[in-house]
Amino acid sequence: MKKPFNENSTLPEFPRDEVRAAITNGIKQAEEQTNMSQTPVQIKRKSKRKPLLYVASTAAAFSIMVGSAAYVSPTFASTLSQLPIVGSVFSNSGLPGLKQASEQGLTSTIGEKHTINGISVTLDEILYDESNITVGFTVDSEKELSNEYFGAGLDFTINGKYPEASSGSYGEKVLSPTVRTGIATFDVKDNMPDSFEMGLVLEGKGGEKWEFEAPVKKITDIVYVPVNHQQQAEGIQLDVSKISLSPSGIALDYKATEKGTIDNSQIGASFIEFRITDQNGKEIPSHSGGGEGHFDNGVWNFSSTKSFDPISVDVQKLTITPYLMLPSGGGGVQIDKDGAETKIPFNKSSLKEVKFQPFTVEVPKQNK
Template identity: 50%
Template sequence: MKKSHDPLDEFPKEEVRSAIQAGIVQAEGQINNKIIKTRGNQMNSGKRKILYAVSSVAAAVGILIGSSYYSPALASSLSQIPIIGSVFGNSNLIGLQQAQKQGLTSTIGETQTIDGISVTLDEILYDQNNITIGYIIESEKELGEHYFGAGADFTINGELPNGSSGGYGEDIQSPTTRTAIQDITVSEDMPNAFELGLILHGENRETWYFSIPIKQITDISKVPIQHTANVDGINLTVTELSLSETGVSVSYESSEEGTDFEQSRAGDIEFQMVDQDGNEIMSHSGGITGKKLKNKLVFKSNKQFDPIDSNVTELTITPYLALPTGGGGVEFDENDETRELEFRGDSLQPVEFESFKVKIPQ
């Protein structure tokens, strides 16, 4: 079976692409009027914006509720990348390296320049509900460390997804040149092919728009699991394991009684994965989306792992809590006045989940 991307001969039509561009502009206006939280309600319309930062000893990953965050892990993966060459191929993420070598990525190479700052969309990978984007950014002037914040906002066929999360990391090659990788996880089912709209904002209110047709890779194997657990009021259902040459992902839903996201533990679930020989499969975590349903908080996520070898026949998966140990936040009102928000997650108590095994189809 052919593993590389097939040309999108019929999708999308050029007239559709112009409509998508208009949708991106409209979506930008919607995004600017969202509440953005890393531990809070799903994004809702309003003039007040809140941004939390949460840290964890077990995993240096921010928990995202319908938003994106700057990822030190992704930034680290870009270290020592040469300016000339593939951003994915030169990263230290095994899945991206393999995808680039085997022709599973889509090379874009589109550059847009605004006020002397050139942003090149280098390549894109779309696998199991996960979209990874590589950027090369060059400027005529020196840029600040977090000039592009948490990366680009995005649309699917011109529409904002109902639930998404992700991370963004940069490696500063020089004061005027940097590379970046953005990871987007969408919790809802996505079409196999669609028009991806990207809206990247600069520190000085510059805006770069991209609109690109993308297609999901083939040879994705899905293993139904339906493993359930209820521990100390935390309900967990692991629904599926997805396998491809770019990596492994674990899909799950968790919930807990309550209305305070910062006091909930159901959004702090991670997984350890080892094969039948005891070899650990490296986790790259993954964002999480959450929403409030009456008096219950419900979370969904797809956790990402390195690809496994063909000789792996069984995986043992252990859920655990990666509880935050610090953080806090800043609230912006309609006048862009700020108010510090204290961290209130230090009272959360750990729990232990039982491991479960998954047979890998051969």
Template identity: 30%
Template structure:
């Protein structure tokens, strides 16, 4: 039974029973405060697989996605729903107690919570049920860098290994050539969970598009949970900088073309140019720090198709990092590796780029 069905059932069962609303509210919020004191569960860090089109043997693409599982809890919703199944007159009391309907607000990162507070997310509320498991897409947000989808999973039986979701996407009916996912999921109890999936593509997406999401497997359970809904880019609060900085060391040239600060992410776009003899870079990603030395966490990184021009090989790259709370005075970019292997100091220094960020542009 879905969340909305459970609430309706509770209303029907108890709507004619008297209830002390103030007493019920007091007891519910006491439970909420008690839940806040619980220790957060240990975080989980997972590398999620790349989904890419490999039809062209001449194309060299990599797309790697790092997903950090946050440790926030969804206790408030669990308390309200649990109380509703046992308290007389819950239907009337529920009208006076706000039920959290935004997954972004519950378990999203700081950027998604801010987007929710600003009212710039799109409500979806679409549901699909298969194999006795119900999936509800609650909301979506697209800032031009990545697509974030809030969802809820419910089942009459205990859900096992909910962190493993097998899924596919289409943009305007076509599967992107290279895309990756990350995100977070939190159990409310053994039968319900909420989470966020972040989708990134190596190629730019249009301002508006139809988004198709198909989930084929949840844990060990196969099924068909398919959704289709429109998405519109919301970049009203984005701040764009185009430094066009070039740095060369040895046979490698690094170009930083664009930096975009959004409420949900920090996006960097540029190119890597190497001599024909150096077909692969010694570094895979970039470390980004602000003027205070704070490192921005990497969310995703992609290296596009190689273009060969004589002895020169050029590849476009895009990297998405965690958002900044306020614009830094500058950011510093250095070559790095996902495995945190130390690169030679001369390479790091030779390709290091420091970009001043001027707020009044």
């Protein structure tokens, strides 16, 4: 006869190795199924089917965990029962792209939880699409936390190494004085692999350091639409190469160049944004996106991928209008090849409005 579980006993560590192995196996299985369903089409679509990638990953992970609980120990079964419900951060974020991607099984659900100094942080969900890697997590503390307890939020690594340059955003939703959710986005760069081992680090004001690892893979349900639009305005050369459509949203890739001096990167080309409307004049909400720039032979070169909400299947045409979002204040930091930082003061008088010409893009017919 089995001994009853003692609720006061110490719970074991979260079974990280088993979960990570299960997610990796699920990714491999999903790739095999997705590759079998691929059909050549004119517009590059990696898969016509909704990818099974993360659905398979989640099922594999939890089947192993349930099996272990049933045949190993009641203690492990109790650990399983205390795992948080995952997926709620994206679904309740108020962002249509994250909600839709989560509901369609395009995200990787993790559920890994670590507790330090009475503060529990649970890594809930990860989405890797064309423009961003988005991470959702939940914080449950025994005591009330200050508004900026986690500073600028999560840092990430790629296969154990910090990227040479990264940008993104971070925000929190306070549910109660002791419970909050956080969403961090990291902009996708051209040289980032389609799949890798992602490390995540979150630091607290009390010196805490929560660390997580999980395999991630870019979603495959993406339609790439070539644009190849170029125009010049007030000395700015703008090149929009493509847009990408997926259940998580629109990603718009562009580059812009403008003559300048190395001691001032705050020129018009560095403030380019885009407004997108459909054939009925309805605006597609923008979530902006970070960018990067470098100076070469008297010219500043900027590039970025801008993010927008997903569009419905009845959208046939998009009108894209570039514009400058000029700041009223601020400044910047210049980093040389040795990593030394130099503050750049903001000079609004050197900036002026620039009028770009709108252009249209035909949207390929989407499957309902």
